[in-house]
Amino acid sequence: MSDVATPSDQAAKARARELAADRRRFVAFSFASADLLIELDPAGVITFASGAARALTGRMENELAGFRFLNLVADADRRFIELALANVPDGGRLDPTTLFLKRTSGRDMGVALSGGRVVEGGLIHLSISIAQAAHAESALANRKDKEQGLLAVADFRTAANDRLQAAKAMGSDVRLTLLDMCGLDELAGRIGPEASEALMKDIGTTLRLHAPVGSAVGEVGPGRLGVVHGAGTDPDKLRAAVEGLGRAVDPNGVGLTVEKRTLDMNMGDMSAEDGAKALNYAMARFAKSGANNFEMTSGMDSLKLLLADTVQRINSFRQIVVTQSFRMAYQPILSLRDRQTHHWEALARLEGTDSPFETIRFAEDTQIVEEFDLAVVERVLKTLEARKAGAPPVLVAVNLSGGSIASQVFVAALDNLLASYPSGRRQMAFEITESTKIEDLDGAAVFVRHLKEAGHEVCLDDFGAGASSFPYLQALPVDFVKIDGAYVKRALEDKRDRAIMRSMTGLCLELGIKTVAEMIETEDQAALLEGMGVDYGQGWLFGTPAAELPSAPPKVAPSVIRRTAPMNRGGSSATPSPSGRRS
Numbered sequence: 275m276s277d278v279a280t281p282s283d284q285a286a287k288a289r290a291r292e293l294a295a296d297r298r299r300f301v302a303f304s305f306a307s308a309d310l311l312i313e314l315d316p317a318g319v320i321t322f323a324s325g326a327a328r329a330l331t332g333r334m335e336n337e338l339a340g341f342r343f344l345n346l347v348a349d350a351d352r353r354f355i356e357l358a359l360a361n362v363p364d365g366g367r368l369d370p371t372t373l374f375l376k377r378t379s380g381r382d383m384g385v386a387l388s389g390g391r392v393v394e395g396g397l398i399h400l401s402i403s404i405a406q407a408a409h410a411e412s413a414l415a416n417r418k419d420k421e422q423g424l425l426a427v428a429d430f431r432t433a434a435n436d437r438l439q440a441a442k443a444m445g446s447d448v449r450l451t452l453l454d455m456c457g458l459d460e461l462a463g464r465i466g467p468e469a470s471e472a473l474m475k476d477i478g479t480t481l482r483l484h485a486p487v488g489s490a491v492g493e494v495g496p497g498r499l500g501v502v503h504g505a506g507t508d509p510d511k512l513r514a515a516v517e518g519l520g521r522a523v524d525p526n527g528v529g530l531t532v533e534k535r536t537l538d539m540n541m542g543d544m545s546a547e548d549g550a551k552a553l554n555y556a557m558a559r560f561a562k563s564g565a566n567n568f569e570m571t572s573g574m575d576s577l578k579l580l581l582a583d584t585v586q587r588i589n590s591f592r593q594i595v596v597t598q599s600f601r602m603a604y605q606p607i608l609s610l611r612d613r614q615t616h617h618w619e620a621l622a623r624l625e626g627t628d629s630p631f632e633t634i635r636f637a638e639d640t641q642i643v644e645e646f647d648l649a650v651v652e653r654v655l656k657t658l659e660a661r662k663a664g665a666p667p668v669l670v671a672v673n674l675s676g677g678s679i680a681s682q683v684f685v686a687a688l689d690n691l692l693a694s695y696p697s698g699r700r701q702m703a704f705e706i707t708e709s710t711k712i713e714d715l716d717g718a719a720v721f722v723r724h725l726k727e728a729g730h731e732v733c734l735d736d737f738g739a740g741a742s743s744f745p746y747l748q749a750l751p752v753d754f755v756k757i758d759g760a761y762v763k764r765a766l767e768d769k770r771d772r773a774i775m776r777s778m779t780g781l782c783l784e785l786g787i788k789t790v791a792e793m794i795e796t797e798d799q800a801a802l803l804e805g806m807g808v809d810y811g812q813g814w815l816f817g818t819p820a821a822e823l824p825s826a827p828p829k830v831a832p833s834v835i836r837r838t839a840p841m842n843r844g845g846s847s848a849t850p851s852p853s854g855r856r857s
Contacts, residue, residue, distance in 0.1 A: 308401030316396040318343050318359060330385065330402060332378030343400075348374035348382045354479045355387075359398060361483070362391045368400070371482070371489075375402075424478045428713045430492025430500055431557060435550045437490060437502045438539050442546070447505040450537040451512055452557070454565040455520075457530040458497045465523055473523050480515050495561025502539075509536045533565030551641070552584045558639035591637055595645045600624050602653055603819035604670065607790060607812045610804040617669035617703060619812065620654045621819050622646075634675070643675045644684040651702075652691055657823065658698035668823055671703040671733060676712040679721045692728070703731040705756065715749040722750050733790065738778055747785070755782055757808070759793030765802055772802075779807045 310325035323338040331338065331346055338346075347355050351373040362368050367390040374382040389400035425433055434450060441448035462470040477499070481491045485503035494500045501512060513532045520529030537556055594600060604618040624633055637643035654672050661668075678684045692699040704725060712718045722732050733754035734746055738761060747755065757778060764771045782789050791803045794813030803811060 309404045310402040312338070312343065312400045312402065314343050314359075314398040314400065318398075321397070325402075326404065330375055330377070330383060330404060346375050348376050350374060353475070354482055357479065357483055362389075362398065364391055364396065366391055368398075424474070424499070425490060425492025427493050427495065427561070430490060430494065431554060433490035433492065434500065434502050434553060434557070438549055438553055439546055441539060442549070448539045449503055449505065449507075449509075450539055450553070450556075451501045451503065451507075451509040452494060452535045452537070452560045452565070453499045453501070453513065453516060454533040454535075454560070455497045455499070455516065455530050456533060456564075457520075457528075461520055461524055461528075461530050464525065469523055473519060476519050477516055480519060481512060484512055484515060494557045498561055498564065500557060500560075509534050535560065535565050548584075551588065554641065555584050555636070555639050562635075587636055588642060591633065591642065592645065594624060595649045598649065598653070600650075600653075601821070602650070602657065603821060604823050605812060605819040606817045607671075607810050608816045610791075610800055610808060610811045613816075616810055617671055618823060619671045619705065620650065620673070622650050622673075638675055638677045641677060644678045644681055644687075647674050647678045647684070648687055648691060651688065654702065655691070655695040655698035658701045659695055661823070667701065669701055669703055669731075670823070671705050671731075673705045673707055673735065675707055676718070679706065679718055680712065680714055685721060685724070700729065703733065705733040705735045706750070706752070707735045712746065715745065719749050719751065722752060726751065726753070738774065747781070747787075752787060754788045754790055754810075756790040756792055756812075759791075759813075762791050762793045762799060762803070762813075766798060772806075775803075775808075776806050783807060 308325065310323065310327055310330050312320055313322035315321050320338045320341050320343055323335045325335075327333055327335045327338055333341070343359075344352055344356055355373060358368060358371070368388055370386060370388040372384060372386055374384055377383055383404070386403040387400060389398055391398045424430075437448055440446075461473075465473070478491060481499065481501050482489065485491065485501050485507045489504075489507075490500075490502040492500060501507075503512075513534045516532045517529055520532075521527055522529075537553075539553070601623045603621045603623055605621060606615045607617050607619060608615050634643060634646070637646055651672050654670055658668070658670065692702075706712075706718075706722070725732050731753040732750075733756055734750060734752045735756045736758045737747070737755040738758045755778075757775060761771045761775050765775060779789050788809045789807075790810040790812060791808045792812045794800050794803065794811045794815045796815060799813075800811055800815060
């Protein structure tokens with residue numbers, strides 16, 4: 275037999291070399307965008323693995339063969355990946371997504387995952403990348419509840435803004451759908467806490483499945499969710515999917531009603547800063563008001579349209595700050611026992627409005643309130659330093675937004691401002707408001723301690739108004755808490771409010787924290803609060819806000835002398851003006 279290769283043998287060897295080269299190319303191309311390649315059989319068992327297996331899973335490549343892929347996935351993502359893989363059709367793709375993998379070291383790792391199912395045999399090929407691991411972990415690590423797979427409010431805002439900037443850079447079409455789950459609390463009451471927790475987990479998983487490409491799914495507020503998605507995602511399907519999950523678990527078959535609003539995130543030629551402000555304002559407004567109060571002039575809400583309104587309001591607000599177009603009023607806070615004035619609260623008044631509450635909330639939502647807080651502090655410092663010689667010493671409390679104290683730039687600017695008024699600062703205290711949720715309580719605690727070390731007393735405003743109050747009290751070393759006026763207004767008639775107020779007062783007493791009650795109009799209210807152990811009171815009974823700091827404390831009779839009917843203004847019944855946030 276001849277050893278000379280025939281033309282057919284030579285052709286076969288050439289084809290084999292070409293196939294081998296093609297195989298190397300495909301592997302090289304795969305590893306150009308992935309660090310681990312995995313093949314799964316139809317049952318989800320690994321049949322092949324190549325790449326950085328040990329770095330990603332803690333196991334060698336040969337150890338992964340025969341291993342069930344879902345057992346590599348962290349508990350929070352297992353149901354999501356199980357459904358995602360089951361829904362990949364023959365010849366179809368698994369859209370890129372992020373998830374956590376378990377590792378034998380005990381610390382889960384965030385990765386980027388994509389893949390597809392071949393037509394013949396039903397095999398699934400997955401590519402896993404650690405090149406984006408840092409991004410994946412930042413997107414996943416701060417979920418409100420890992421079982422739900424939903425990003426917490428602050429993390430979702432960050433993720434949405436990241437997607438907005440990426441869409442502008444790449445010219446892609448990205449949208450934000452906001453979902454208002456009406457009737458969620460009632461449904462939770464019917465099905466119980468365990469079923470409610472399972473429902474939210476299914477909702478988080480389902481929304482991730484419906485909007486996987488560059489998506490972010492998270493909370494924008496209680497009972498309100500947001501989904502960043504591509505143009506190929508149908509918002510009506512998101513709404514219908516959540517409603518279907520609610521009906522499925524409700525024994526009455528009612529479920530919940532989901533209202534949706536979709537925002538086109540096309541930035542056009544607007545700046546990144548303006549786009550972020552408009553987007554943050556949209557999410558904050560939806561979180562507070564829900565879908566019914568989030569109507570625009572077009573069926574598809576436009577980021578540009580929202581931006582026009584937002585920028586106009588921002589410019590108007592900044593003009594108020596620059597031109598100092600606001601005035602101050604001062605309301606006394608007295609001891610409930612001897613009716614001696616303890617300090618005054620500085621309340622800002624904007625021109626043309628009785629209360630700046632909505633304007634300040636807008637400034638907080640768009641993260642420009644720091645400028646206003648500094649302007650108010652400076653105005654009060656100047657007033658204190660300008661007081662005539664011999665005037666009685668006073669202590670004035672100035673409001674600071676929870677959003678402001680989270681900024682290191684603001685903290686540095688406040689320090690510089692206080693240092694410029696050495697006399698005035700000795701007469702200044704601060705109230706930290708809850709109108710904007712404080713996300714970084716550790717950082718806020720450092721700020722409070724910093725103020726106290728500098729000689730300033732610190733009060734936590736509107737205590738009891740939100741779910742965050744008690745965590746705030748646990749974390750922040752404040753000197754006072756101001757009990758929300760809503761409790762004071764109802765205390766005489768509602769025994770539940772009285773019980774809650776007694777609990778608040780008792781807790782503060784044990785912690786060595788003084789208490790202030792606002793919106794006190796009558797002696798009956800004052801007597802009740804004094805009996806509960808509340809230390810100080812504020813309201814029309816003791817004095818309405820005045821344009822100037824008085825030269826002498828107001829004269830109010832001791833509590834043992836007067837027990838009168840509600841105090842009226844101008845002889846008619848009156849509704850109290852909230853004596854808290856800058857009103």
